[in-house]
Amino acid sequence: MPNTNHNLLFKAIILALCVISFVHVFLFPLYDINAGRGTVRTYMDFEQSLCTNNIKKRRIWRLGRCPQYGIVTVMQGGRLGNQMWEYASVWALARRTGLEPYVPRCIRIKLDQIFEQLSVPMFDEIGQCQVEISNFVKSLEAWNYTNQSIILQKYSFQHELVLTWVQDIVQEFTIKRKLVEKSQQILHIAIKSSTAKNHTFVGVHVRRTDYIGYLMWKYNAKPADMRFYMSAMNFFERKYRNVVFIVVSDDPVWCWKKFGIKKNIYVTSKHHKNSPALDLAILASCNHSIYDYGTFGQWGAILAGGDTIFHKISHNTSGNFSPMLKNWHTI
Template sequence: MNTKYVTLVVLTLVCLTALVVLVGREGLQEQNISMVKWDKKPCPKGVITVLDKGRLCNQIFEYVSVWALARRHGLLPFVPNTIHNKLRGLFAHLSIPPLSELIDSSGDCPKLNKNSLNRASSDDLFDVDDRALRTNESEDPFVLREYIVLIRLIVPVLDEVKEEFKYRPEIVTVAQTRLRWSRSRLEADHRSRETLFVGVHVRRDDYFRAFQAFGVTSYADAGYYRHAVSWMLRKLTSEATSAHNIAFVLASDDPAWYGSAVFFLGEVETPEVDLVMLSSCNHSIVDYGTYGLWAALLVNGWTVVYDLSALNPHQTILEINGLLRVAGLMSKWAMLT
């Protein structure tokens, strides 16, 4: 009898233990499920990015356009890895993360995939503010088109742009070495005195193909640069309160042309250094394109721009030359032919 009683007690304890284990497992599973549900991040709203296409300064303006819109409307900015990788070699600090960080952290978000992030939301530059406002409350990303230059948003915050986009010190050192070389040559002939630097950018190369597509037939030639140099000399001389040297620092994508046609310092193999050098000058002479535009925006003095609209159909010009849009917004920018 005692043996049966002991056996019954043991079986009862075993059953109770098994029941506790089962209940514990089910509770743990429910807890794990609830933890998974609780840990799952919601898909982000207000994402803005841009398509990447073009050369160095196309990428700069694609990045800056994202930065300006995100800053203006409180959006969540990202840029393609190709842009980020290129620009981190030029700028000391990039506040916008690469697009891969968004993709890696949003794997379960159906609206944040390679298809949606590689297709422009709109080609219309006039509705970007409205679209940005809608994006703030949407999981659909706002993807800016390639080659975008949001001049009207960038110009009002130029002081902040100059603070945000500081060049890497090692590139600045090389650029300053070139400028010192130019200064020393002038001082050898014209005594040691203050030197004013005028950055001159000559854009040719692939721009002529763009000209043909837009029906542009008249463009900057050697006569324009001579006119611009004469204008700049008169302006700087009339404003001067003391004697100084004036150094014209040239950079171009077509050394064969300017070597025979114009008045050298830049090297076509080092576009980043040339850009920093032009940006470090006191004044600018430019023709068209984002390279000259970016350099001139960072310069605080006078800028002469080639007036592409003077001899070409006006309706096509603003599409191809953002410099003309800037000239209408800046008090110290003059248009010449």
């Protein structure tokens, strides 16, 4: 009789273990999307894996609707200019595919400080939903059907799709009123000693500091020299009247030394460093643009509209999408 009881107990334990294994394997699959970042079960976990730094998990107070088909999202990488491209790439791919777009909070938190009402939601709305990592692909080219999801890698640059709807993305990136008002104040300061009227403002973005080493490493190229900037300025002075150049740079001291001889140049951040948000608002408030390289200068020019002169350092830079923007030129 005792042996019978032991056999029944043993069978019960085996049955319990089988049930537990079934639940974990089939009902709650465990995925590790990023080694070292923990197990991904839900979209709230998944959001953590998309960010370069850990973000605080939010408590889900009510269950929301889970995606019926696939989604489009992106991994965080780079600073403001790169993250604007990452956001815009998700926005454009969702429009192209019909999939639902979502961006992680680590990107939205930064962009929400600058722009009025971004339309792409965060993962809060689907945080409790289960993730099927096996259904994710990394590009539009690898995407085959609507139940598949797309996860773009960091530094994604879906320029052809984004610029197809360039006016719409400009509206999407509507800068907050307080930043626009501050940028307008700076433009007024730049012309306070001028007696002319109807000025034409040309934003000039000069990228130096960390980018000089990057240019040599990535492209084996030297930074833009004064010939580029002066040639670009001459282009605008020949084409428009009462031109004022508003220089935004991560090295304003260098710019003041180089450009200070021209009376119609105003270098921002000479005395107090501006935030990237204000620098972007200044560039976007101008009529036309000059920039040397980098995603920040690209977005300043896109948001400003008008004519743009850029420094082409390789076929992989702005030159490969300038044909889509007929008012963009290189020297």
